[in-house]
Amino acid sequence: MPDIPFLPDTDDPTVPSADQRWPTDPQPTLAQDLSVLAWLETRREQLSSDCTDFICAALLEWSMLGELWPDPAEPSVGPDCDHLEALVQITERLVRHAVVAQPTARRFELARVGRELGTAIRCQRDPQALAESRWRELVGRQPWLAGPPAPVVLPDGRVL
Amino acid sequence: MNTWARHLDDLAAATSQLLIDGAVQPQPLADPDAVMAARDAVLVQLRQLLGSIGDAPRFATVRELTLHDVVHRPAQALHQTLSKLPRAVPFGTAELGAAEDKTLTAYERAWQQAARATIGLEAYVEVLRELPDSHAWLALRDLTDVAAALPYLDHDLSEAVLPRLKLGEDWGLPYRMLTHPGHDALRVVSGEVRARVPAAEPPTSDARSPARGQQPVHPSSSQVPGQAAVTGPSSARGDRRDPSDRVADGPHAVRDLAGAMTRYTHAVSARGANLSVADVKGVRRLLEYGSLHAATVLERAAPAVPGAAEAARALRATAASADRLREAHARSMTAPHVELAAASKDLLGQTTALAGQAAQLTDRATPQELRRLAAPALGFAQCVPALAGALDLSVREALAARLMLVPGTTSERSTNTSSLCRATASPSDERSSD
Secondary structure, eight states: OOSOOOOOOOSSSTTOGGGGSSSOOOOHHHHHHHHHHHHHOTTTTOOOHHHHHHHHHHHHHHTTTTOOOOOOOOOOTTSSHHHHHHHHHHHHHHHHHHHHHHHHHHHHHHHHHHHHHHHHHHHOOHHHHHHHHHHHHHHHOOOOGGGGOOBBOOHHHHHH | OOOOHHHHHHHHHHHHHHHHHHHHOOOOOOHHHHHHHHHOOOHHHHHHHHHHTTOOOOOOOOOOOOHHHHHOOOOHHHHHHHHHHOOOOOOOOOOOOSSOOOOOOHHHHHHHHHHHHHHHEEEEEHHHOOOHHHHHHHHHHHHHHHHHHHHHHHHHHHHHHHHHHTTTTSSSSHHHHHHHHHHHHHHHHHHHHHHSSOOOSSSTTTTOOHHTTTTTOOOOOTOOOHHHHHHHHHHHTOOOTTTTSOOOOOOOGGGGGGHHHHHHHHHHHHHHOOOOHHHHHHHHHHHIHHHHHHHHHHHTTTTTTTTTHHHHHHHHHHHHHHHGGGOOOOOOOSSSOOOHHHHHHHHHHHHHHHHHHHHHHTTTTTTHHHHHHHHHHHHHHHHHHHHHHHHHHHHHHHHHHHEEEEEEEEEESTTTTTTEEOOSSSSSHHHHTO
């Protein structure tokens, strides 16, 4: 019996074979996404002030990797697109970049950028809930908020 | 790719995804018990793996963490901090799913993936004790990166179980464990290890990163991991630096916020014509939000501190001016100053903490407490004019040197195609250097 190089998906006859499908649009690169982020950061009419500030924080995290501040560029779908949806899609793509980045440390660098973007999304969706959550995180991070800490004097005389 | 690298790869991928998805606020957990079991698996396995790398004695009580350990034995200190971090749920009360459950959310599946990866690494616990030094350092750094993410992951989990807790479900104990104070020590120690042990180089040579360029060199191969934590990393970085050279000093600097701000202002001045757009953004954020936070503190302390109300009003006006700077668009030819960006973030975090502390004070706060709280805020306020002036001067120098340019628009559709014109001839100059 001759080899059959390609077997169509008989389970789902509505799925066209590979050569019959339309080519999909190429995914934006990380650099293009960052440029759109720089553009979104300036869109205070559509996004809240705090949301754009978290986008700014994400870009600052990016610049802390030694990268230049990206040049702002509109998304390919135009300036009238749903800004929040554009932000969500960029964040989802950043997750995909982060999970395959090398070396391992690079993944966490990108994850820090993504975390700020995630916070921006959440801020736009539910600013009140985010404010409470961040306050709880801050209390957890700064245990001395209950009162100024007593100075710690090291044996060599240094004061921390 | 060997199995160690594969499992570590899976663990890092899952952790990265959790860090981002957790910030977006995942859907309600479908099976919180399974997530807690996965989280505990990650914690316990990390503890074992790091204990092996640091050559921590087995079957011995982990001693209390000391400042000396953090400074001189960071690898072992990391093991100690993880040992002090409790399980979210008691051992045996929740089971980890063996197979991937498609009914779970992506966030929960990522937790399962992370747990499976760490369990896969368990086979290397014994091997790690005999790892060659160079490999041990890389393994330590990779595992430290994952350990450093744990406080964030735990915070996200605590937020995920909070709605159940509010509904009266029995999630009080896991919530307390996930917000355990042991996370603070983990943050400090993992930060210490990450500052001293360099990350692996990117696989391609074209990856450029000044941040990596400032990393210390790898410790020599004559150092075993346990000893190297004493001699290698500490002599490679940090200890030889004069503290006065630092742009800002970490969280403890809140008591000397004015001093930290002064050093930061000098750093902004020193950038001069090399000031980048990212630097401007960082300073602007600090001026806006730092002023707002300091104003909040001073308004709270106003009854006990003469002049605090006036200072608060001035700070709010500064914040409004800094807010307008967001509209100033510019491009720069220079790379951002990594340490300046980190200092902006640190200082902003400190002012945020101050504001939080002011919000926590009760109405019965004594005048002495109010004055103590207002002191760093006043110190910050005193430095704001100098910082704004330094920013103004540096922006003007950068514009004059044409290292920073303001785009002139040639197309209404795209700023990408805009040409660059001389900023000194543009009205935007005044705005950007306001």
